[in-house]
Amino acid sequence: MSSCHYLMIRVFQCEDSLTGILTGVYDGWASRLGHSHVRLAILDQGNMELFCEYEEVMADTDKAGKVLRTIRERMGEDAAVMIARAAACPDKDKADLIYRMIVLGLHLKDGHRITGMLGDPVMQRMFELGRKAGNIAMRYIEIIRFQELDSGALLAVIDPEADVLALIAPHFSNRLPLENWMIYDRRRQKAVIHPAGKGWFLVEEVDERSVLEAEMSHEEVRYGELWKCFFKTLTIEARVNQKLQTSLIPLKYRDFMKEFQNESLREDCEKCQNKETKQEHEKQISQE
Numbered sequence: 001m002s003s004c005h006y007l008m009i010r011v012f013q014c015e016d017s018l019t020g021i022l023t024g025v026y027d028g029w030a031s032r033l034g035h036s037h038v039r040l041a042i043l044d045q046g047n048m049e050l051f052c053e054y055e056e057v058m059a060d061t062d063k064a065g066k067v068l069r070t071i072r073e074r075m076g077e078d079a080a081v082m083i084a085r086a087a088a089c090p091d092k093d094k095a096d097l098i099y100r101m102i103v104l105g106l107h108l109k110d111g112h113r114i115t116g117m118l119g120d121p122v123m124q125r126m127f128e129l130g131r132k133a134g135n136i137a138m139r140y141i142e143i144i145r146f147q148e149l150d151s152g153a154l155l156a157v158i159d160p161e162a163d164v165l166a167l168i169a170p171h172f173s174n175r176l177p178l179e180n181w182m183i184y185d186r187r188r189q190k191a192v193i194h195p196a197g198k199g200w201f202l203v204e205e206v207d208e209r210s211v212l213e214a215e216m217s218h219e220e221v222r223y224g225e226l227w228k229c230f231f232k233t234l235t236i237e238a239r240v241n242q243k244l245q246t247s248l249i250p251l252k253y254r255d256f257m258k259e260f261q262n263e264s265l266r267e268d269c270e271k272c273q274n275k276e277t278k279q280e281h282e283k284q285i286s287q288e
Helices: 002-007 018-030 059-072 075-089 093-107 110-117 119-143 165-175 207-213 218-233 242-248 251-254 265-287
Strands: 009-014 037-044 052-056 154-156 180-183 190-192 201-203
Touching: 002 052, 009 018, 009 119, 018 059, 018 093, 037 093, 037 165, 059 093, 059 180, 075 093, 075 110, 075 119, 075 165, 093 110, 093 119, 093 190, 119 165, 119 180, 119 251, 154 251, 165 201, 180 207
Parallel strands: 009 037, 009 052, 154 180
Antiparallel strands: 180 190, 190 201
């Protein structure tokens, strides 16, 4: 009985977030079962296995904060960034990989060497996860479209496969430091908010309806129509290459790009032209 219990692996099931994973690292280490008898997994991902006992971990900011401070002190800021990027990536093994990296780094005489040990299988996978998350973040930085609300604030909505809000936010904080803006992650119902002239912060459990039903400013609607009209007018029908366009801008990004949204581009173009004609006509009448 005791030998059977000894062979059991305890799997700490974590919330799919950096806080949740680092809490799992804290609890796994504190269990003192030995690192070979501890495994971390993301909650509700993967199948249950034989000879394993499962323990659900509740995310705890205090525990996660202690682990993060230890990582920064013993392994350096680069290691902390690598772990944060890996935690953002959609991968069922990421929690255990982060745990193994921390164990390895804390057993090194100089933990700062950990990020350069790409010959180690764990570090190879961590590097791959970090690069994947970085590539996803970069793609969304390129395609994000802000819209001006009636209040004057800027709003962008995205639906990324990775939890990249914290990777995207510094770029727009530098580019738009004097604007009030928000980027909403529709899949995770969270947002990054930036008050004008201040730092950005993350907000969890944001109501989707309150975001998507926000009123656009009159100028935003007008310029949106003009942009779609420009996009259509610039098109050379004989050179349309849908296959190439899809490879450069995959369909999953188009819901959030004004020029690809549902309303017919031709109708938008005609609407813009009619509006401009009407304004010119009214101007001529007023001059007469």
